Amino acid sequence: MPPLLISFPEIDPVLIQLGPLAIRWYALAYIAGIMIGWWYAKRIIRWPRAWAGAPPPLTSLDFDDFILWVTFGIILGGRIGYVFFYDPAHFAANPMAAFKLWEGGMSFHGGYLGCVAAVVGFSLWRNLPMLTLGDITCAVGPIGLFFGRIANFINGELWGRPTDVAWAMIFPHAGPLPRHPSQLYEAALEGALLFVVLFLCVRAGALRRPGLILGLFTMGYAVTRSFCELFREPDAQIGYLWGGMTRGMQLSFAMFAIGVVFTLIALLRKPPLNAAAKS
Incomplete structure (x- = not known):
C-alpha cells in the first residue's frame, strides 16, 4: 500500500447537538445552497446586462415566492428519485x-425532476415565462451542488474507488483501502466549474435565448457527473451495470439527451425582439 499523504479530516457530521435536536452539516449544506442561490438569482434578475437593458420577464418578488416551491421540489424529488432509481x-x-430522510438517500436526478415540476407548476400558476424561470434556476443550481458535495465529503459518504494516487484517503466506513476523494472532484466540476461556465454564458447574453441556460446546465451536469462516476464507487446495492456503467451514468446519459434538445431549440429559435418577451 502506498504511503497516505493526505489524512481524511474526520469532522463530526453533527455540528451542534441540542438535546434531541441535531443540526447536521448536510442540512446546513441544503440551507446554504438554497439561500445563496436565492440571493444570486435575484441579482441575475436585477442585472441589466443579462436582459440587454430591457425589463426582465419576471421580478425578484416572483422568485421570492418561487423559492418555497423549488425547495419542496428538491427535497421531494431527491427522495422519490432515490427510492425509485437506487x-x-x-x-x-x-x-x-422512504420517510426517514435523516437516514440519508437523495438523488440529484430526482431532485432535478422535482425542480422541473416546481418550475412548470409555478410558471403556470403565475403566468410567467417557463423557460426563463428554468434558466435562472439552473444558473444557480451549481451553488447547491457544490455545498452538497462538500457535505458528502464531511459525512465520509459516496466515496471513490480504490486508488494509489498521492491524494488518496482512507474513509472511516469504506474499509482499509485508500480511495479517490470523489466528492471533492464532484464539488469542483459539478459545482465550481459549472457555475463559472454558466456565469460566463449569462454574462454573454444567454438569457436572451430562453431555454439555453437550462440546456447547457443539463448537458454540463451530465458530462461532469459521468466523468466523476469513473472515480466514484458505485452504490453497493446496484454495483456496475452493463459495460461497466453505473446508475449515475445511465441517468446522466438520458439527462444529456434532454439538454441537447433544449439547447438546439434555444439556438435555432429566432430570439425575441424584446428580451422581456415570454417564452
Whole structure:
C-alpha cells in the first residue's frame, strides 16, 4: 500500500447537538445552497446586462415566492428519485423507510425532476415565462451542488474507488483501502466549474435565448457527473451495470439527451425582439 499523504479530516457530521435536536452539516449544506442561490438569482434578475437593458420577464418578488416551491421540489424529488432509481426493492419491502430522510438517500436526478415540476407548476400558476424561470434556476443550481458535495465529503459518504494516487484517503466506513476523494472532484466540476461556465454564458447574453441556460446546465451536469462516476464507487446495492456503467451514468446519459434538445431549440429559435418577451 502506498504511503497516505493526505489524512481524511474526520469532522463530526453533527455540528451542534441540542438535546434531541441535531443540526447536521448536510442540512446546513441544503440551507446554504438554497439561500445563496436565492440571493444570486435575484441579482441575475436585477442585472441589466443579462436582459440587454430591457425589463426582465419576471421580478425578484416572483422568485421570492418561487423559492418555497423549488425547495419542496428538491427535497421531494431527491427522495422519490432515490427510492425509485437506487433502491426500489428495499423500499418496496419497507415503505415507511422512504420517510426517514435523516437516514440519508437523495438523488440529484430526482431532485432535478422535482425542480422541473416546481418550475412548470409555478410558471403556470403565475403566468410567467417557463423557460426563463428554468434558466435562472439552473444558473444557480451549481451553488447547491457544490455545498452538497462538500457535505458528502464531511459525512465520509459516496466515496471513490480504490486508488494509489498521492491524494488518496482512507474513509472511516469504506474499509482499509485508500480511495479517490470523489466528492471533492464532484464539488469542483459539478459545482465550481459549472457555475463559472454558466456565469460566463449569462454574462454573454444567454438569457436572451430562453431555454439555453437550462440546456447547457443539463448537458454540463451530465458530462461532469459521468466523468466523476469513473472515480466514484458505485452504490453497493446496484454495483456496475452493463459495460461497466453505473446508475449515475445511465441517468446522466438520458439527462444529456434532454439538454441537447433544449439547447438546439434555444439556438435555432429566432430570439425575441424584446428580451422581456415570454417564452
